[in-house]
Amino acid sequence: MQRRTFAAVAASIAVVGAAGFAAPAVAQADYPNRPIVLIVPYGAGGVSDVVARALALSMGKQLGQSIIIENKPGAGASMGVMDMKNAKPDGYRLTLSPVAIFRQPHIQKVAYDPVADLSYVAAFMSYDFLLAVAQDSPFKSVKDIVEQSKKQPGSVDYGTPGKFSANHVLMALLEKKAGVQFTHVPYKGDAEAVNALIAGHTKTGVFGNTVLPHMQSGKLRALAIASETRPPAFANVPTFREQGYDVVTPSPLGIAGPKGLPPEIVRKLDAAVKSAMDDPAFQQAAANYGVRLEYRNAEDYSAFAKKAFAEEGTIVQSIGLE
Incomplete structure (x- = not known):
């Protein structure tokens, strides 16, 4: 009797355990099943905001869910990455990731690491200055x-x-x-x-x-x-x-999520960004401001982030910004 009871309990635990491990996979396969929030760390109406809204509209069509823009200006365009530190890595809260986030840690004390605290999805444009x-x-x-x-x-x-x-x-x-x-x-x-x-x-x-x-x-x-x-x-x-002046400031802009974003979700979002860049409506929104569309996939964008973080430190030190 005791052996049968133990076997039943063990079987129950196995079922619960299996369900517990299976649930995230099911959720990822079903992603997205509700609206996504994309943080724009700038005020409404600027180039980044306008182009991001056009991108979000097209990505929403690809994913079958709306993408809601949330403006969070201030703190050297780092409000988005700060938000990601407290966001669940489920793909429902994302942020634009401007080059400024790689510079700020070299200039002042910040509560984030732009490499360790983000999962980079894809870059889609580059600023000109x-x-x-x-x-x-x-x-x-x-x-x-x-x-x-x-x-x-x-x-x-x-x-x-x-x-x-x-x-x-x-x-x-x-x-x-x-x-x-x-x-x-x-x-x-x-x-x-x-x-x-x-x-x-x-x-x-x-x-x-x-x-x-x-x-x-x-x-x-x-x-x-x-x-x-x-x-x-x-x-x-x-x-x-x-x-005659060797001054170049590469400034790609892309999308990132919290650290630990599942690879399956990154791939879906990356594919949606790439598809959106072929959308005439998005291309027109970018053209209105002379924005250059430059795509980097998740792997390339992650590599760029590491390189940019190191290079920004060198630049800040060399020019003595205070």
Whole structure:
């Protein structure tokens, strides 16, 4: 009797144990079965937000579930990665993962590790950063502002969307390469910095793709772009390298989830990103801002994250950002 009872209990435990282990696999196979949240660590209405919304709409069609955008600006664009530290690794809470998250830990104390605390899904676009001036500015090239700064150190100021942003790093790199000193004027965002330049409050500014409409309207001119080559939307803008200054700031943007995201879910999300990039509606949203679409799969994006984290530390140390 005791043996039969023990066998029955053991069998029950085996069934419960098997069910317990099988449940996650079933959930993953059924993924997604409810809406997904995608955090955009920027304010609504900017380039990242607009393009992310277009991507989310297309990905939602691929996955059969809606993807809801949640804006969380602030903290050097690290609010998304901070959110991931407390999110369940079930694929229902994701974030955009900008290059800024690899820089922040080298500048100040943060409560996250951009490599260990995230599961990288895929990258889908790359920002371009441009040095711009007002249409009536006497500066016609990078050399002009460099020469002016050599004559009067600090006399050329530049606006950016914030301290330690990629925009700020770009000009800090130029200072080091050219042996000059500029004056940094940080603003709360691209829009505020652009308006300050148009109004004549600053002499120059460094902006992302949000500058394109202002160039098209004739209010601003771009002196240089910090890319390896000239992207189609900025075909008439010479690179810094073309003008003799080795300043390049690669800035891919992608999607990541919490650490421990199951491989099956990563593969589904990766495939959805890749398919979305062929969607004409998404392509048009990106084209409106001259955004370059650049796909990296989960493996390549994870490798990039490790490399970028190390390189950002070297850059921060070399230019002495404080």
